[in-house]
Amino acid sequence: MLLAEGLRHAFGGVRALDDVSFTLHPGQTLAVFGPNGAGKTTLLKVLAGLIRPGGGRARLEGGRRAVGWIGHQPQLYAHLTVRENLRFWASLYDVPDAQRARREADLLARLDLNDHADRPVRALSRGLVQRVAIARALIHDPRVLLLDEPFTGLDRTAAEEFRRLLAEQAAGGRVTVLVTHNVEEGTELATDVAFMRTGRFVQLAPRAGRTAAEIADAYRLAVTGG
Amino acid sequence: MRLLKTGRWITGVGLALLAAVYVRALAFTPVERFQGPAQKIFYIHVPAAWSAMLAMGLVGIAGILFLLLKDPRFDRFGEASAEVGTAFSMVMLTTGPIWAKPIWGTWWTWDARLTLTLFLFLLFLGYLLLRGAVTDPGLRARYSAVLGICGLVLLPFIHLSVYFFRTLHPQPIVLKPSAPSLPGPMLVTLLFSFLVFTVLYVGFVTQRYALSLLREQAEPHA
Amino acid sequence: MADVWRHAWLLARKDLLVEFRSRTAILSALVFTVLVLMVFNFGRDPTAVAAVDLAPSILWVTFTFAAMLALNRAFQLELENQALDGLLLAPVSRSSIYLGKLMANLVFVATVEAVGLPLFALFFNVPILHVLGPLLGVIALATVGFVAVGTLFSAMTARTRFAELLLPVLLLPFMIPPLIWAVLATGALLAGRPLSEAAGWLRLLAAFDIVFVTLAFVLFPATVNE
Numbered sequence: 001m002l003l004a005e006g007l008r009h010a011f012g013g014v015r016a017l018d019d020v021s022f023t024l025h026p027g028q029t030l031a032v033f034g035p036n037g038a039g040k041t042t043l044l045k046v047l048a049g050l051i052r053p054g055g056g057r058a059r060l061e062g063g064r065r066a067v068g069w070i071g072h073q074p075q076l077y078a079h080l081t082v083r084e085n086l087r088f089w090a091s092l093y094d095v096p097d098a099q100r101a102r103r104e105a106d107l108l109a110r111l112d113l114n115d116h117a118d119r120p121v122r123a124l125s126r127g128l129v130q131r132v133a134i135a136r137a138l139i140h141d142p143r144v145l146l147l148d149e150p151f152t153g154l155d156r157t158a159a160e161e162f163r164r165l166l167a168e169q170a171a172g173g174r175v176t177v178l179v180t181h182n183v184e185e186g187t188e189l190a191t192d193v194a195f196m197r198t199g200r201f202v203q204l205a206p207r208a209g210r211t212a213a214e215i216a217d218a219y220r221l222a223v224t225g226g
Numbered sequence: 227m228r229l230l231k232t233g234r235w236i237t238g239v240g241l242a243l244l245a246a247v248y249v250r251a252l253a254f255t256p257v258e259r260f261q262g263p264a265q266k267i268f269y270i271h272v273p274a275a276w277s278a279m280l281a282m283g284l285v286g287i288a289g290i291l292f293l294l295l296k297d298p299r300f301d302r303f304g305e306a307s308a309e310v311g312t313a314f315s316m317v318m319l320t321t322g323p324i325w326a327k328p329i330w331g332t333w334w335t336w337d338a339r340l341t342l343t344l345f346l347f348l349l350f351l352g353y354l355l356l357r358g359a360v361t362d363p364g365l366r367a368r369y370s371a372v373l374g375i376c377g378l379v380l381l382p383f384i385h386l387s388v389y390f391f392r393t394l395h396p397q398p399i400v401l402k403p404s405a406p407s408l409p410g411p412m413l414v415t416l417l418f419s420f421l422v423f424t425v426l427y428v429g430f431v432t433q434r435y436a437l438s439l440l441r442e443q444a445e446p447h448a
Numbered sequence: 449m450a451d452v453w454r455h456a457w458l459l460a461r462k463d464l465l466v467e468f469r470s471r472t473a474i475l476s477a478l479v480f481t482v483l484v485l486m487v488f489n490f491g492r493d494p495t496a497v498a499a500v501d502l503a504p505s506i507l508w509v510t511f512t513f514a515a516m517l518a519l520n521r522a523f524q525l526e527l528e529n530q531a532l533d534g535l536l537l538a539p540v541s542r543s544s545i546y547l548g549k550l551m552a553n554l555v556f557v558a559t560v561e562a563v564g565l566p567l568f569a570l571f572f573n574v575p576i577l578h579v580l581g582p583l584l585g586v587i588a589l590a591t592v593g594f595v596a597v598g599t600l601f602s603a604m605t606a607r608t609r610f611a612e613l614l615l616p617v618l619l620l621p622f623m624i625p626p627l628i629w630a631v632l633a634t635g636a637l638l639a640g641r642p643l644s645e646a647a648g649w650l651r652l653l654a655a656f657d658i659v660f661v662t663l664a665f666v667l668f669p670a671t672v673n674e
Contacts, residue, residue, distance in 0.1 A: 073530030359608035
């Protein structure tokens, strides 16, 4: 369960978050669409607990242990292998060895990383690195997923597999907040859709079966027209 | 603005009093028996070193208060105090050797006051360089506070190591700045000088703080 | 509390693993150590200056440089792929991050010192075995002192421009007192002076360590939290 209440935050003189509120229950996926500089990344950071908001509060059931994060940067150690990275990050979340081994095998297989599992991360291409980042985010079985443009660098097949993974996560009761400026990528998975502009949610509504095209139209209207 | 004017006024008073200190030290204070007129620099250098140390101490305290209370005024004060401290230190470090050369024959001695001031100067320099290297104001304030606090805590250790400097490098002339053993008129001059330097410190910091405030108001977004 | 140490150890192990893989920093430090020792040896006139007089200073110059090399890379590693954010997101306390870095840096510097000290004794023909215990004590105390402060500062400088120039400038006033005491104590020990003489400086070093390790531990969270 994820709760945001009246979130406010400013950097210098710029209002990055302006009274953002919403509640998410297990199984919900919120897709936040907005142009660059709308405050999407700041929102995620506040939800994750990386930034303490200037006003309002965010609450995440399970605390930091329950958060899986995929952001612009992969958060991996270039000189360590894929497996070593996964092992390290899992250890910080106190994942028992047996469980970690199982999840590791499963994620490596699904993200088609088995051939690269013992190569150092710096030897991998951007697309592969993104896949490893996804594995890193999921290795500790997080209940809340905070995703910032997670499809960047993924090819068609990888993106498909990732979508399937996310759908499974949601079906398993995970809460997901997906932030992106690309309406096509996020729509399919979303149960709820929000449009964000200059720190505010200009619209927050259930997806209600709308297609990507319909949402794209609504987005354009809300963000450029309003 | 009013704060700036107050600052200027205080500084003006301080400078006038400083002239009075000079007059008193040169004309109305007895000459020290062993060291002659050269010893009189002591009335300026000791309080100046003390002011620089005060400046550093206050930077540290401002840092503690900033981290606890998150009030940006403390950060502004810390910056002002550090700049004033740097100025005092630089004056000390340039006049010290210039005075030392004709008197002692060397530009630099590991004299306790000079060494202490050198340390302080390095601390202030680091503080200002760190501030210059960080663009985000929030981050800059936090980093400055951390460094300032470390500087404050270092002060007693500087004293402890400077003592060893002095025992290792015998001075050409041993200067004894120990205040209690000074006879009456010399003590008065010294204390007066302490007061004057404190006034100067307050005056300069007030002005610098005011300028900082004015600059922030003039640029709405840094 | 046990968690703090456990996580710190995991972090330190990761750092050492990465360093072992890349090897660049440790090799530069070792090469520089040998270089300095050789240059000092060839540069002096053995009839004019006894080795024992110069010895403490030479020893500490080499150790200090090794420490600077370690400290420079300490947090750079975390910035490469924004791994630092990953660490901050994980359920590990900020203090663990500091302790982990501190431990890894100490191991790095200790490794260089373990090579430098015997080489120094060899090149300069300085007998050290009879005072090895106290000498190691001095080395350990002084190293902890400036690495503790250096680890804290490197967390701050890592994110600035000119990080490699800024760190030594900031650190200089903090290194001088422990270096003075260390050089004096080393000199006294090598010259065969009674242990009680060196004891005073050892006490000062210990006091410096206790104060600054605690202070750095307390202040570190302020450098990474927003």
